[in-house]
Amino acid sequence: MKFDKYRLFWPEYANVDYKLATQIIIEKAKNRASFGVSALAVHGLMTSLTDKNLKKVINNIDLIVPDGQPVRWALNSFYKLGMKDRVYGPTLTLKVLKAANENNLSVFLYGSNQNTSNLFRGFIQNNFPNVTIVGQHIDRFREATEEEDQQDIERINTSKANIVLVGRGCPRQEFWVANHKGSVHAVMMAVGAAFDFHAGTLAQAPEWMQQNGLEWLFRLVKEPKRLWKRYLVTNTHFVLKFFKNKVFLRRPY
Structure with a gap:
């Protein structure tokens, strides 16, 4: 396949x-x-x-x-x-x-x-x-x-x-x-x-948050000490990388 x-x-x-x-x-x-x-x-x-x-x-x-x-x-x-x-x-x-x-x-x-x-x-x-x-x-x-x-x-x-x-x-x-x-x-x-x-040991984000790309926020609120760097720092780097490649490099890699 x-x-x-x-x-x-x-x-x-x-x-x-x-x-x-x-x-x-x-x-x-x-x-x-x-x-x-x-x-x-x-x-x-x-x-x-x-x-x-x-x-x-x-x-x-x-x-x-x-x-x-x-x-x-x-x-x-x-x-x-x-x-x-x-x-x-x-x-x-x-x-x-x-x-x-x-x-x-x-x-x-x-x-x-x-x-x-x-x-x-x-x-x-x-x-x-x-x-x-x-x-x-x-x-x-x-x-x-x-x-x-x-x-x-x-x-x-x-x-x-x-x-x-x-x-x-x-x-x-x-x-x-x-x-x-x-x-x-x-x-x-x-x-x-x-x-x-x-x-059942960890709660999932509501469906509306999942569909709108906000699951990270739900999980960050639930586990701030463990996940703050993953979501706040890493997500910011992702956004900056996306705009760099989209606007300036005009290619996905």
């Missing part, structure tokens, strides 16, 4: 909607293809410009979807794509789980803390009973040693998971997905806050 990619500053975003993204993921998952997915919003995009290590690997991820409304707006502005909506990680997760339920696929949960992971597992089991949870790995909140990483890979592959949902926070989850292409035989989805939202 083919899809087009468009570079925005550096990451190459797929021109997909929820339906096409889900179809691609399920097609790959059925075959247990080693395939990377990231729902990349402004924070991840801008980090890929400032973190040289992330910049090297981000485009190894096969399917990068425009998680944030500002990303969608920028892609439409530069490329006239006419994207009608973003492809929001938590919503994409639900749509993929629904399709996985219809196809009796299996899922491995990788990341987050014990409480959130257990609650997310319960959410999946209650809402998608035909999805088999074949494993959970709680985040170490540090990078694995080489030996630990090999154990993780073997555990996932032995489980025969079709999909690995990765909730390690951006950009740690993007590094993990990009660096495990070819070694983990499953679709790896970096979906970040989907774990917390669907576990």
Whole structure:
């Protein structure tokens, strides 16, 4: 199943909607293809410009979807794509789980803390009973040693998971997905806050705020100490970068 990619500053975003993204993921998952997915919003995009290590690997991820409304707006502005909506990680997760339920696929949960992971597992089991949870790995909140990483890979592959949902926070989850292409035989989805939202441990912004690109404000109010730099500084840099490329360079990268 083919899809087009468009570079925005550096990451190459797929021109997909929820339906096409889900179809691609399920097609790959059925075959247990080693395939990377990231729902990349402004924070991840801008980090890929400032973190040289992330910049090297981000485009190894096969399917990068425009998680944030500002990303969608920028892609439409530069490329006239006419994207009608973003492809929001938590919503994409639900749509993929629904399709996985219809196809009796299996899922491995990788990341987050014990409480959130257990609650997310319960959410999946209650809402998608035909999805088999074949494993959970709680985040170490540090990078694995080489030996630990090999154990993780073997555990996932032995489980025969079709999909690995990765909730390690951006950009740690993007590094993990990009660096495990070819070694983990499953679709790896970096979906970040989907774990917390669907576990019920973190509130989602109202729909009107999401549609108008104001989810960042809702989350900033909820977690000011953790997120002030991400949203106030990073979002400002994004806006300045957009205007520089749009007005002066007249190109998206």
